[in-house]
Amino acid sequence: MEHPGEAAKSRRAWQSQPIGGYMYLDPGSGSLILQVLIASILATPFLLRSQIRRLVRTMRGPERPPESPNENES
């Protein structure tokens, strides 16, 4: 006979598995949550940088906008 503790352990293990197993795992949620986190960290420095860039541009005269790989040697 199975030890009651063992049964509970295996039931817990079963419950911790997403229903249906691997095929229902959705990596999308993690991607969205992480994206928002990273973007929050990046936003302030990005804003500062673009304002400094804008300031430099107004002091130096017009500059070309950031270019695509098609237009420059990247």
Next chain:
Amino acid sequence: MTKTSQRPVPDVARDEGSFRDPSGFVYRREGVLYRQINEAYAPHWDRLASAGFLDELVRAGLLIPHELVDVGLAAAPSPHAVIRPTEIDLVTYPYEWTFGELRDAALLTLDIARRALAAGFTLKDASAYNIQFWNGRPVLIDTLSFEEAVPGQPWVAYRQYCEHFLAPLALMALRDVRLGLLQRDFIDGLPLDLAAHLLPASSRLNFGLLSHLVLHARAQKRYTGLTTAERRRRPRMSPLKMAALIDNLRSTTMHLTWEPRGRAWESYAENNTYAEEAAADKDRLVRLALQSSPGTVVWDLGANTGRFSQIAAGLGRKVVALDVDHAASERHYRTIKATGQSSVLPLVIDVANPSPGLGWVSHERKSLLDRANADVVLALAVVHHLAIGRNIPLGSISELFAKLAPEAIVEFVPKEDSMVQRLLASRPDVFPDYTLAGFRSAFGRSFEILSEHQIQGSVRTILHLRRRTGPTNGLAAGASYRQDGEDGS
């Protein structure tokens, strides 16, 4: 726009790689490539049209041009519009590109995402298969990749960008450039946990790689257990944050570099045993043969850094330059980019193991042979590598060339040549048929010899061959390529 209901008709062939996106799909009608825009996509399409955003991208050379055609040309019910996109000469896949090509495709994707954001749209797919090389430059070929931005919604294609571009580029730059071939096994993008596992520990010191790959992989694992209700609660993000994210992805991608260094073939063109006289005569013979061969597309097998591809391009041909050596193809790509050359496309391909058909029913991504569009195959100093280096019988090499194109310009390098001697130095000579006579007889089954010239000052021969016609040659009729395969279309 008039809306008609159209039943599928027999002359319509829906693209086998174009089925994932409900917005529309690509098909051929009487040989002409069209893209149907479905009713489901109508609001986005009309908004894109009225904002002139697609035109702006086309003018900037970032999106393949298209023209709006009669909606009656649709291939399935509920069409909203039909467009005829400009055709790409040869559809290629990211696992066939050099590091520089993949990186340029990545930067193009981010540039388009940035412009879309500024115009009030969002790039909903960041699939590497949506980018193709056209006139020497990467362009987006999936015109239906945009949707009106939903305020506060994070970038839906963020994960795809990391899996399709950032992960393979990081592995190629920081671990080994050959890891680009992993893209062939994972056509929906490299799993980020695998990429994080393979990246060197030092990559954790780079904020971009740490966050977009390593922590991203961990977040995917951590949040897989969310309930459906939790998943539906989408986190919100301002346009400023999204711009910051795209900007950081761009700088992270820009900082990934790879320098082609002295490997086997890279300096081959300069260091091989050719005397100046022989090299000049080889150029002359190849040029002569090309001038007398028909058609527009040349496939240069074993193109190295592109000496003969450039000759063909100089004669107005479109060239696909294949080489197994990544460093050689990367150098070639850099040369054509620096010179603004638009008619040569260098690819990293092993002729002895060409790209197979992949994906759904093995047709979603076509095999290289299914995409062969060459009028002439150029195979210079390559047959001995296949015959002696890879033990492939001359007859089989001939069959491959005949499958690729109706004509071939082939260099035969005999055993007396020092380069073949080098190949034979470490193995027994089990190639009794590897002679010029043996070559003629093996290739003679598929080809007739139009001309044969020994290169002055060398023991090598240039042969111009034409495929025999008729049922006996057992060859695939010139397979046509298709502009296909993009995700999300």
